[in-house]
Amino acid sequence: MAYTSDDIILWGKISQPLAARDIAKDRGTKGSAVQKDHDVKLYVERKTVEWYNNEVTQDADILYSISNFLFALEGIWGLKAQFIDGGSGGQVAPVSPSGSGNIPNVLDWEIEATSSGTSPLAEGERTVTLDGTGGKPDYRGYNINFFRNGVTQNTTPRGDGSTYYSWNRTTAQFTLFGEAPTNGAAQLEELFRITPDIVGVGTLLPNNDPDTIFLSADGTYSLAEGYYIWKIRIKPTAADTVKIGTTLAGDDIMFDKLMVANVYGNNGVTIDVGEGASQTIYFTGFTATAQIDIYILPI
Amino acid sequence: MAASFSASQDAGNIRVATFTDTSTGLVNVTGRLIYLRKFDGTYLVPDGTLTDYVFWPIGDTSIDIDVLDKDYCLDVTVLWYSGSSIGYEVTNLVLFTAYSELFLRQLTQALAANRTLLTNKNYWDNKIKLRTLVDDAAQAVELINDQTIATFCLDEAKKLTDNIQVFFG
Numbered sequence: 001m002a003y004t005s006d007d008i009i010l011w012g013k014i015s016q017p018l019a020a021r022d023i024a025k026d027r028g029t030k031g032s033a034v035q036k037d038h039d040v041k042l043y044v045e046r047k048t049v050e051w052y053n054n055e056v057t058q059d060a061d062i063l064y065s066i067s068n069f070l071f072a073l074e075g076i077w078g079l080k081a082q083f084i085d086g087g088s089g090g091q092v093a094p095v096s097p098s099g100s101g102n103i104p105n106v107l108d109w110e111i112e113a114t115s116s117g118t119s120p121l122a123e124g125e126r127t128v129t130l131d132g133t134g135g136k137p138d139y140r141g142y143n144i145n146f147f148r149n150g151v152t153q154n155t156t157p158r159g160d161g162s163t164y165y166s167w168n169r170t171t172a173q174f175t176l177f178g179e180a181p182t183n184g185a186a187q188l189e190e191l192f193r194i195t196p197d198i199v200g201v202g203t204l205l206p207n208n209d210p211d212t213i214f215l216s217a218d219g220t221y222s223l224a225e226g227y228y229i230w231k232i233r234i235k236p237t238a239a240d241t242v243k244i245g246t247t248l249a250g251d252d253i254m255f256d257k258l259m260v261a262n263v264y265g266n267n268g269v270t271i272d273v274g275e276g277a278s279q280t281i282y283f284t285g286f287t288a289t290a291q292i293d294i295y296i297l298p299i
Numbered sequence: 300m301a302a303s304f305s306a307s308q309d310a311g312n313i314r315v316a317t318f319t320d321t322s323t324g325l326v327n328v329t330g331r332l333i334y335l336r337k338f339d340g341t342y343l344v345p346d347g348t349l350t351d352y353v354f355w356p357i358g359d360t361s362i363d364i365d366v367l368d369k370d371y372c373l374d375v376t377v378l379w380y381s382g383s384s385i386g387y388e389v390t391n392l393v394l395f396t397a398y399s400e401l402f403l404r405q406l407t408q409a410l411a412a413n414r415t416l417l418t419n420k421n422y423w424d425n426k427i428k429l430r431t432l433v434d435d436a437a438q439a440v441e442l443i444n445d446q447t448i449a450t451f452c453l454d455e456a457k458k459l460t461d462n463i464q465v466f467f468g
Contacts, residue, residue: 041423044430048407051400057311062408069411 012046228274
């Protein structure tokens with residue numbers, strides 16, 4: 001549903017004080033193109049659109065153009081304004097992620113020596129695909145929240161030895177990370193809880209969100225069944241020489257390449273890897289933490 | 300029973316000021332005149348008009364006067380007369396700012412088409428100044444009914460709109 005100029009003008013009115021507050025507190029504006037007088041600009045542009053919107057004689061194309069520009073200028077504050085406004089301007093219909101449309105059950109289990117559908121990770125394991133197979137719940141299309149021994153886990157590594165995880169909403173692949181020697185693997189008698197984020201339910205579509213992993217030594221990535229990799233981007237913290245292959249220490253995906261530290265630059269590779277079956281991708285040569293963004297699409 | 304009128308201007312033709320008679324219950328009215336007095340005491344009239352006023356036929360609810368060559372703050376007086384005597388008289392301070400507003404809209408159109416202007420300090424400084432002047436003119440009328448201040452603001456605004464290359468380039 002397209003937004004109307006009336007909607008955008010209303011959100012502009014609400015956005016202005018929200019922007020002023022965030023700018024005053026330097027919140028959410030660092031490193032962005034937002035300038036200190038953004039709230040004033042919002043006012044100026046909103047008044048202009050408001051004036052033209054109230055005129056009897058209008059050019060619809062012009063009104064559309066300047067309204068859209070105002071909406072772009074409202075940015076994140078415009079989205080907040082929609083919530084404050086009660087979402088009258090646009091609505092997202094809830095989408096059942098897959099299967100019956102029912103919200104899948106929460107997973108809550110204690111790590112044991114063996115795994116099952118309701119306790120999908122066993123001692124020593126680091127990865128599982130929660131796609132509805134093998135009696136597991138189908139979390140595809142959901143964001144998730146993961147709690148380990150009662151502690152909320154993040155997808156961001158702190159580099160201090162604490163554990164973290166990755167989640168691919170498209171393939172439903174869940175992976176644990178941490179420092180050696182266990183690398184975050186599940187330990188006997190740990191309590192795990194994974195909950196689908198029903199607030200964040202969206203459509204199950206191919207997207208450009210990468211599957212991100214972090215490696216500080218040789219490591220692997222498990223490409224899920226039915227998907228292929230089309231790009232790998234690497235942001236290392238050291239100038240390592242790295243190669244990527246489909247076999248241990250292989251280089252059939254990327255020959256030895258000297259990394260440039262702390263940037264993505266040309267460290268990665270654009271490829272076409274994956275024939276449908278699940279596959280292990282081997283990364284060789286890392287000596288320090290590197291962020292690896294793996295872009296996959298359904299075959 | 301009350302004599303009153305309203306004024307408007309539209310983006311379709313910003314040269315035209317439209318006045319509408321909103322009176323109720325007037326009696327014995329046989330004619331109507333409208334005066335558009337500028338800040339300097341002179342009167343704004345269409346080309347070729349020899350009087351200070353414009354005749355507004357009593358049978359017409361509204362009248363379009365093609366007279367606005369720029370933004371104005373006008374002291375508008377409407378007289379309703381009966382024979383040779385004035386029956387009713389109403390004076391309102393009226394602001395016409397469509398020239399500045401249209402200019403602001405055109406600036407926004409340019410910005411929407413050329414986002415590099417987003418970081419052009421000269422553009423923004425003067426656009427904000429122009430908006431402020433138009434707002435100040437409106438407040439001068441609404442809050443203190445002051446034609447002098449409103450006219451000053453509009454004149455300053457015109458200096459900006461007349462020099463687009465200097466102030467918005």
